[in-house]
Amino acid sequence: MIPSSLDDLTERPTGEAMWRGWRQRCPRCGTGRMYGRYLKVNEACASCGLELAGHRADDAPPYFTILIVAHVIVPLMLMLEQHFSPPEWLHMVLWLPLTVLLCLWLLPRIKGVLIGLQWARRMHGFGSEPH
Numbered sequence: 001m002i003p004s005s006l007d008d009l010t011e012r013p014t015g016e017a018m019w020r021g022w023r024q025r026c027p028r029c030g031t032g033r034m035y036g037r038y039l040k041v042n043e044a045c046a047s048c049g050l051e052l053a054g055h056r057a058d059d060a061p062p063y064f065t066i067l068i069v070a071h072v073i074v075p076l077m078l079m080l081e082q083h084f085s086p087p088e089w090l091h092m093v094l095w096l097p098l099t100v101l102l103c104l105w106l107l108p109r110i111k112g113v114l115i116g117l118q119w120a121r122r123m124h125g126f127g128s129e130p131h
Helices: 014-022 060-084 088-120
Strands: none
Touching (some): 014 088
């Protein structure tokens, strides 16, 4: 396969692209904003012009968000129950808002990480092939 552009020849650092995604920035330049709204990916980076619309994060961000949040909340909930045996209303008041807030905070960051990974690995619309 003959590269069609100079970008096809350059190495894309995976860790740096994923970190930029965590910060919700363009995986190529790190300065442009990835999202126009909460989870709505911009068509292109305003800073470097990278087309972001070709990403295919699909169901992976919610899956990883649920996986991480459950592994944080459930052990904390069990420890509280074992040590203090609080009433059920306290569990509801504490864990439900904490779970929702943690999910809302993590979801765009995890989606950004996955988009950064896709860009670095030239996957799903970020390679040299057309969409």
